[in-house]
Amino acid sequence: MADLNSSLLLPFIVLLPLIAALSGFVSRRNTVQSVLNVGFACLLFLTVAMLTFLFYKENTYQSEVYEIGRWGAPLGIDLLVDGFSMVMIGLTGVLTFILTIYSTVYYANDAQRIRFWPLWWLLIAGLNALFVSADAFNIYVCLEIIGLSAAALVALQSTRAALEAALRYLLVGLLGSLFYLMAIVILYRNHATLDLAQLAARSSDSFPEQIAMILITIGLLLKIALFPLHFWLPPAHANAPTPVSAILSALVVKASLYLLIKFWFEVLSESATFAASQLLGCLGAAAIIYGSWKAFRATQLKVLVAYSTVGQLGYIFLLFPLSAMASNSHSFSSLASQAAVYFIVAHGCAKAAMFLSAGNLILAQGSSDIAQLKGIATREPVNLLAFAIAGVSLIGLPPSAGFIAKWLLLTASIESGQWWWVIIVLSGGLAAAIYLAKILNLAFTGKPSAPGTLAQTHPSKMLTAAALVLALITLALGLNAELILNMAQPILEVNSI
Amino acid sequence: MSSALLYSITGVGLFAIGLLGVVLASHIIRKVLALNVMGVGIFMLLIALAKQNAFTIDPLPQAMVLTGIVIAAAGTALALNLMVRLYEIEKTQQDKL
Numbered sequence: 244m245a246d247l248n249s250s251l252l253l254p255f256i257v258l259l260p261l262i263a264a265l266s267g268f269v270s271r272r273n274t275v276q277s278v279l280n281v282g283f284a285c286l287l288f289l290t291v292a293m294l295t296f297l298f299y300k301e302n303t304y305q306s307e308v309y310e311i312g313r314w315g316a317p318l319g320i321d322l323l324v325d326g327f328s329m330v331m332i333g334l335t336g337v338l339t340f341i342l343t344i345y346s347t348v349y350y351a352n353d354a355q356r357i358r359f360w361p362l363w364w365l366l367i368a369g370l371n372a373l374f375v376s377a378d379a380f381n382i383y384v385c386l387e388i389i390g391l392s393a394a395a396l397v398a399l400q401s402t403r404a405a406l407e408a409a410l411r412y413l414l415v416g417l418l419g420s421l422f423y424l425m426a427i428v429i430l431y432r433n434h435a436t437l438d439l440a441q442l443a444a445r446s447s448d449s450f451p452e453q454i455a456m457i458l459i460t461i462g463l464l465l466k467i468a469l470f471p472l473h474f475w476l477p478p479a480h481a482n483a484p485t486p487v488s489a490i491l492s493a494l495v496v497k498a499s500l501y502l503l504i505k506f507w508f509e510v511l512s513e514s515a516t517f518a519a520s521q522l523l524g525c526l527g528a529a530a531i532i533y534g535s536w537k538a539f540r541a542t543q544l545k546v547l548v549a550y551s552t553v554g555q556l557g558y559i560f561l562l563f564p565l566s567a568m569a570s571n572s573h574s575f576s577s578l579a580s581q582a583a584v585y586f587i588v589a590h591g592c593a594k595a596a597m598f599l600s601a602g603n604l605i606l607a608q609g610s611s612d613i614a615q616l617k618g619i620a621t622r623e624p625v626n627l628l629a630f631a632i633a634g635v636s637l638i639g640l641p642p643s644a645g646f647i648a649k650w651l652l653l654t655a656s657i658e659s660g661q662w663w664w665v666i667i668v669l670s671g672g673l674a675a676a677i678y679l680a681k682i683l684n685l686a687f688t689g690k691p692s693a694p695g696t697l698a699q700t701h702p703s704k705m706l707t708a709a710a711l712v713l714a715l716i717t718l719a720l721g722l723n724a725e726l727i728l729n730m731a732q733p734i735l736e737v738n739s740i
Numbered sequence: 741m742s743s744a745l746l747y748s749i750t751g752v753g754l755f756a757i758g759l760l761g762v763v764l765a766s767h768i769i770r771k772v773l774a775l776n777v778m779g780v781g782i783f784m785l786l787i788a789l790a791k792q793n794a795f796t797i798d799p800l801p802q803a804m805v806l807t808g809i810v811i812a813a814a815g816t817a818l819a820l821n822l823m824v825r826l827y828e829i830e831k832t833q834q835d836k837l
Contacts, residue, residue, distance in 0.1 A: 318800070380804055387811045391818055398822055403833070406826045410819065414771055417815050418762055421778050424808065425755060428785050431801070 249297035250307040252290055253322040253375045256332065259287045260339075260368035267360035277347045280360060284343035287367075291336030298329050308377070316438040321377040328374040330584055330727060331501055334591050335374065337716065338493055339367050345599060345709040346486040355399055359484075362399075366392040366490065373498050379427045379437045379510075382502065383420060386466070390416030393495050397483045408478035415465055415475045419499075422462025426455040439510050448513040456514040459506050460523075466499035469523075469560060470530035473553045477537070480549035485602025488545060492552045493595040497587050500559060504583065507563065520563040527560025528667045535674030539681065543611045544601050547678065548594070551637060554671065555590050558652065559583050561664050565655045578658065581728050582651030588727055589636060589644035589720060596713035597633035600626045603702040603710055616682065617689025625707050627686055632714035634679040636721070639672045644720035747788035754781030772819045779812045 263283035270276045298306060306329075309322040324332065346363065350356035369388035376382050394416060398409035431437060433452065434445045446452060468476035476496075480488050507515050534554025541547035565579035603626040604619060605611045620627050636645035649668055656664040720727065754777055761774025786801040786808075 380807075384807060384811065387815065391814060394822075395818060398825075401825065403826065403829045406822055406829065410768065410822045410826065413815070413819055413822065414762075414768075414775065417775050417819075418778075421775065421782065424779075424782050425785075428782055428789065432789055435798075437800070 248307055249294055249301060250309040250323065252294045252297070253306070253309045253324065254311070255290050256287065256294065256336075257322075257368055257372045257375065259283060259290060260364045260371065263287075264361045264364035264368060267357075267364060271357060273352060273356070276356065276360065277351065280343055280347055283364070284340050288336055288340040291332060294324075295329065295333050295336075298324065316441060317436050320381050321438060322375045323377050324375055327501070327505070327584060330588060331374045331497070332371060334497075334588050335367065335370050335494055338490065338591065338595055338713075341709050341713055342486050342490055342595065342599075345489075345706060348703055348705040348709075349484070349486055359396070359399060362392045362396050363486075366396065366495070370494055370498055374501065377439050379430065379439060379442065381437075383424050383427060386420050386423060386499070386502075387417075389495060389498060390420060390466070393487075393491060396487045397479050397491075399484055399487070400482065402482070404478065405482040408475070408482045411475045412479040419462040419465035422458045422465070426458035426462070429455040429458070439505070443510045443512075446511055446513045452511060453514045456506070456511045459511070460503065460519075463499045463503040463506075464526075467496050467503065467556060468553060469526050469556060470533050470553065471526075473530065473534070476553055477546055477549040480552065481543060481545040485598060485605075488549070488602070489595040489598035492549070492598060493591040496552070496556060497591060500556070500587065504562070504580075508566070508580070520566075523560050524564030524664070527557040527563075528664070530554060530557030530560070531667060531671040532674070535671060535678060539674070539678040541678075542613055544605060544613050544616065544682075545598070545611055547613065547682070548597050548601050551597075551675065551678070552590075552594060554675070555594070555637060558649070558668065558671065559586050559590075561652060561656070561668070564661065565652075565659055565664065578651060578655040582648060582655050585644070585651060585724070585727055586648040589648045589717065592713055592717045592720060593633045593636035593643070593645060596629055596710055596717060597637070599706070599710035599713060600629040600633065603706050604630065606700055606702045606706070609699045613682065613685065616685050618686070620686045623702075623707075625711055626702070627683075629707070629710040629714040631679075631683060632718060634675075634683070636717045638675045638679060642718065642721045644717050644724075647721055647724045744788045744791055747784050751781045751784030751786075751788065754778070754784060757781075768819075768823050772816060772823075776812060776816060779808065783808055 260283070263280065266279050266283070267276070270279055305325045306323050308316075310316075311320045311322065314320070343363075346359070350359055366389060369385050369392060373382060373385035373389065376385060390413070394409050394413035397412055398406055427437070429451050430442060433449070434442055436442060436445070465472050480491050483491060531554050534550050534552070534557060538547045538550035538554060541550055562579050562583035565582075604616065604623060607623045607626065608615050608619060632643070636643035639645040639649035649672060652668050653665055656662065656668070758774045758776070758778030758781060761777060762771050765771050765774055783805045786805050790798045790801040792798070
């Protein structure tokens with residue numbers, strides 16, 4: 244065991260969910276399937292925990308390269324993790340564990356589970372593969388695996404709205420991936436390699452590379468749903484089954500965002516221009532305002548949470564102007580990238596908690612109308628607590644993870660002398676407080692609707708517990724910020740080059 | 741003009757035509773077809789890339805095209821399936837009216 248290093252575990256975090264997906268086709272009995280899925284979730288969680296531990300212990304900010312089939316970089320596909328992808332894998336590991344247990348209860352005795360489980364594990368395999376991959380074309384394949392399985396998961400409920408949302412989501416996803424593929428072809432033509440590290444070493448600010456950068460940015464922005472390309476996100480996230488909504492908002496959009504950040508700051512950093520980064524920042528600011536406004540106007544609970552995602556994604560785009568301005572000074576850019584990574588984690592946990600608790604509230608009330616939530620505080624106190632804690636993090640109040648993330652963003656904008664972003668961040672928090680207070684106000688003050696008019700049920704304890712655990716993780720992250728911030732160190736190393 | 745260049749120009753042209761189709765077409769089946777045209781454009785470009793050198797053929801772009809075709813087929817199948825399901829639902833809703 245002396246020479247066990249973290250890179251040896253990398254294939255397993257992709258293989259385990261793939262095997263789990265296959266087992267989903269084989270076992271059709273409810274109990275067998277539940278045991279298998281929880282078992283795989285535990286195994287995957289342990290593997291990720293061990294990987295994180297080893298990565299931390301090695302303390303080199305980058306794992307050794309794992310060469311698949313010993314082919315090596317230009318010809319074969321390499322796997323490796325750096326600090327940023329380690330954070331993403333850790334987030335995926337924790338969320339997968341909790342959401343899988345939630346789904347086991349959610350889909351118990353539901354005939355749809357036969358279709359759900361293979362797609363679910365395939366999605367997770369795609370996410371993990373994307374985060375460990377060091378090959379541009381392999382990343383394209385991962386993007387498509389994620390896109391196809393996510394669209395199929397959105398369509399699971401087979402209602403008209405769900406099918407329309409899934410179809411639109413699928414087409415947008417395919418279009419985004421094709422843009423990305425076109426960019427990869429241009430890069431391969433110029434540098435004759437697909438390995439990200441080699442591409443980064445050979446990159447310049449030549450004209451074809453700028454075209455590639457534009458194509459990658461447009462394609463990924465479509466997938467991230469940055470305003471004004473967000474049109475597909477609210478219907479897709481709101482019409483999906485609850486655990487799917489949670490993973491779509493918490494992880495799937497973040498996967499494309501991870502890739503965009505990687506290309507901007509690592510692979511093609513030479514072609515990133517100041518004007519383009521300011522444009523991305525402005526779109527982010529517009530997303531914050533527009534998303535909050537639409538969330539406030541929403542009449543359906545899940546639509547509100549989905550529009551809140553549109554708004555929250557905008558904050559992460561402030562990374563681009565904040566680190567571009569300070570490219571000559573090491574400390575500012577590092578602060579901005581730390582803020583962005585921390586924001587991704589904080590929003591991932593908070594939004595997953597919020598979607599789960601919102602789903603539970605909808606189950607409890609038998610209706611997704613916000614107006615029907617009157618007086619739900621007396622019937623579902625724990626679920627509402629989880630919703631409120633997640634909300635506190637989204638608004639950015641201490642001691643939640645969202646507070647630390649926004650604090651870092653504010654510090655980064657003041658230190659880089661771009662004070663106008665401060666106004667956006669602060670007013671965005673205020674807007675989030677307004678639309679979330681609307682829900683809480685209704686839940687506490689309104690009179691409960693007469694029982695019997697709606698199909699009210701009591702969501703099982705496990706569903707409630709999963710939402711609460713995620714909400715508590717959001718709080719705990721706020722108290723242990725150092726842990727993530729130390730891990731996120733490496734992208735600043737790259738920024739300083 | 742070398743054949744590789746001709747292939748490349750055609751590939752870029754197909755990509756642009758497909759993109760226009762995706763943005764402008766209103767019918768879903770046209771959008772799906774336009775996405776496939778875009779994909780074919782990229783594959784043409786890759787095939788041209790494989791034979792930049794007159795004497796050797798680079799196998800990597802060909803492997804990429806094969807993978808790309810599989811993915812395009814899967815995406816098209818899923819899109820068509822969703823479309824048919826949607827059509828059936830719309831038809832039953834219209835029959836009820």
